[in-house]
Amino acid sequence: MPFLNRRSLLAGGGLVAAAPALSGCAGLTQRVSATTAGRRDLLSVQVYGTDVEAKIYDELARRFEQTRRGVTVDLVSVPFSEASVGIDTGLASGTAPDVFRVDYPTMGVYASADQLLDVGDALDDLSGDLSEAFLGAVSHDDRVYGMPQHVDTSALVYRPDVLRDAGITAVPDRPEDAWSWDELADVADRLTDAAPDGSSAFGVNWQALGAFRWLNFLFQAGGHVYSDDLTRADLDSPEGRRALEFTASFFERGWVPGSTSTKAATYPDALFTSGTLAMLYAGNFLLPAFAETIKDRFEYAVTYLPRDRRRASELGGNALVASRTATNPDLAAEFLAFMGEADQMQAFCEAAVLLPTRTSLLDQQLDFAVAADLMPVYADQVTTIEDRDVADVTTATFAEVNLALANELEQCFLGGRSVEDTLAALDEQVSESAALNVEDGAR
């Protein structure tokens, strides 16, 4: 550049020349991104998850390549925290991957913003083998936008030795025997009395992005987030009050540690594995991690979630979706259908220790890689998920609801706010964002 004098030009030039030597031309002339659009015979797929999941995804991708000659699947696995950022940016710049993994609530956001491919036809076969609830989880406006690959849910993990020592002998081993809330309260009291200093009776997995798991208690009490038509919140109800009073009592009566409220930065799994908790509301996806960190240090088992008016647990899990701007939509839809076939779904769920969505597979006893003896409880727990539960958490504004839950519940649990005020605040915030639900849906 002619402006600068010779010396500064040399200096600047030297720096510019040296810099690429440090970082290559990536970023200057070469795009650096984890998401790329595909081509006619190249399918770009982005997934996230554990190493085990990445491996099984890769295996299944190769299987697909073998059934379709000339097609390559470019599978990339990224850390969960980077996944949605990458997708969002990709959608904004037109470089989104053809296929990607996403959780059900986030899928609702993409579907309502018209970013996903309609795959209803390709998934015809799968749809026949799905419960209403799971089909609803991937539908928007009566059209199917994704392949529900697996479902996760919570159950009550506990330590038989600690319970025995506290004098609790009867732990439910049949669904119909699941503890009632009163029975849970009794168990919790006994555990708290017997607990050494620094230990607690149990912990609940409703931290940060998991705040929606509080809804399990709401559903168990018979309540719901929205009215039937999803236009208004229905939280400020007798059921809502009952659920909030019960859960607030966890903290009041010292059953759960103060550090496990909804805005805590860490999850309570570490507390369970280190022996501080006697019981933990835990998702089935934690079982492999438990197997590795707990090993033989102590015995642990799983029982059904306590019930109130009904049994309920949350819809977790992920789906595979295709971008509406996929270069080869037919190929993308084929891939989704392939991954949804019974063989593939079974292979995936068994390796990753996750629950399938196909009813036919749920009825079977899958040969899970780890903790096979504990999975049947989860498999049964999954059957308690109802349509309306799913509808409550897959609206376009679920993210706002999740955030409102985390903030308001924290105020109630730790901030001393009354149940009435908290419910009123929650109801207001959810109603406000509900307005977006209707308009988004009424396209």
Added chain:
Amino acid sequence: MSAPTVERPADRDVSSEARGRAPAPSRGGSLTAYAMVAPNLLLIVVFLLVPLVWALVMSFQAKRSFGPGRWTGLDNLTRLVGDDVFWRALLNTGIFTVATVPLSVGLGLALALLMDRALPGRGVFRTIVYLPIAVSTLVTSLVGLLLFDETVGIVNGLLRDAGIGPVSWQTDGRLAMVTVVLMTLWTRVGFGMLVYLAALQDVDGEVMEAAEVDGAGPLARVRHIVVPWLRPTTFFLVVINLIWSFQVFDVVYVMTNGGPGYDTTMLVTYAYDEGFGAARNFGYGATVGLVLFVLTLAVTLVQVRLNRKVEES
């Protein structure tokens, strides 16, 4: 004793000329001028003015961070007006501004006066005070976390050694705000001192001496000569600190992330969370951003108006 009049020295005239009445520039050269100005203009128009207009448009739309926007008229605005979190963010930004601006400017002045006259090691002292300017906000914030961490932080460690119980810098909303303010002041005071020192260079030595001979004590000298002299500098510092405080983001994002609860949520962190957080709500985020724009505009316009009034007088 009446305040002595201060003659405006020569270079003050230059700066008043710089405000708009430049010495007659060379004739012609239009083509060259356009060529020289064009790249700058292009960058500004494309990357600043176009997004500004677009932000206005977005605030009337329901728009995610991807996909097309849908017209919703005043919905975002009505939501803003009824949004408790927004008002809290506005209040917090106000509190933060009130806490940082007077202190940044006042302490800057105090330190400038302190280090103005000869002192052994003056250069070292000054460097230490404005060194934090070169330290990025990220490093400042991380060090702030180190200092004020409730469990393993240095401050609580020192307090513990002194026998005082742990102070809840993270869980108490007001204390969290204090930590953010303190770290911000650490970076701002030096700048104020720097600017004041430069302005103090020009204080007319003769007038000061005359006043001293007249019997004016140091405090009176400061009040009646120095402070009025520094009025334009003070004005500039107040305005720029105001604007910086309205725009606070980095320190809050790293140290408290708006928490606990919404106790340290600021305008920009709220806009960022709405737009780039889980809600992905660009329309609403843009609306919050526009509030910031209006505030900045208001401050700048007031500054221009007051500047003009000063010039006219």
Added chain:
Amino acid sequence: MSRPMRFVVCVLVCAVFVFPLVAMLVVAFTPRELIFDGGAGLWPDRWTTANFTGLAETFPVWRWFGNALVVATLTTLLAVAVNLAAGYALAKLRFRGRGLVFIVVLSTLMVPTQAIMMPQFELVARMGLIGFFWAVILPSASTALGVFLARQFFLSIPVELVEAARIDGCNHWTAFLRVVLPLAKPLVAVMSLLAFMTQWNDFLWPLITLRDPDLYTLPVAMSYLQGQFDADYGGLMAMALVSCVPLLVVFVVLQRYFVAGFARSGIR
């Protein structure tokens, strides 16, 4: 206030101001276990360099450094070129629309980027710049401060100089290049240093546009590490130290220019 008194006060004030940096230095060399155990202290029992080696082993720190260097250098080159030119034109050349240009440049002060970061992001994404450093470099180049500094400097250059060059047969362009620019060395130094420093430390915009960890500049990398390290202050301080030392050294050595730039920014 008497001299010895002022000295004492200065020492106290500076002790307070230097305290955070000292803390950072000390903790960077403190073993992780000591921090978790009893909390960070100002004089640990043991010193270690494990924080640094651990950092370099697990994370692409050199790459981040390279990124920061590339981005800051390119932005500085572009910024100095663009702002210098505009400043000169506004100071010394007469052309139609000069007042309008001045107002447009002024507007950059009134429009905080935080207010328009969302459409800015979408614009940059649609232009296909995401995934490149250009997403950071291009929007950051033009600054009002840069233009004003240049303008103020060029105003102080006597018009006769330019006139003399013109009489000698130069056109405006050559007059600028041959006659005025060589005098602007201190200006270029100030503008370069300010631009470099601002870009090196910039956080929000790179956070928004640099989406891939391989592209991170140092502030974004530090924020990323904050999430990775949790409460491992040893590692965090090691990174912080490594990030700020280069610029601090440059700043201290070339203080004169930085100070001149900041001080002048107060006079419009």
